[in-house]
Amino acid sequence: MNIVKLLVILVLIYVAYRVVKMFRRVGADEVKPYRVDTEPPQREDLVQDPFCKTYVPKSQAYVQDIGGRPQYFCSRECCEKYLAEKK
Numbered sequence: 001m002n003i004v005k006l007l008v009i010l011v012l013i014y015v016a017y018r019v020v021k022m023f024r025r026v027g028a029d030e031v032k033p034y035r036v037d038t039e040p041p042q043r044e045d046l047v048q049d050p051f052c053k054t055y056v057p058k059s060q061a062y063v064q065d066i067g068g069r070p071q072y073f074c075s076r077e078c079c080e081k082y083l084a085e086k087k
């Protein structure tokens, strides 16, 4: 038995079920757009300063390539302290 084929069939059945259910609910009062706003939208990635563990927006972070990888700091001072501690 091809497991992928089985999965595809199951997905198709599920989709068909959802479509039927959706059409049945059209016109009913219970139809309403449900949006779950549990999390505030994050407009920007936060990066963690490895020295003081502060989270800073990527655009405001002080970036320094360390060992070929960019490291983000809240300030230049933190970067320097981090480098000094690393040695």
Ligand SMILES: [Zn+2]
Binding pocket: 049, 051, 052, 053, 054, 073, 074, 075, 078
């Ligand atoms: Zn810092």
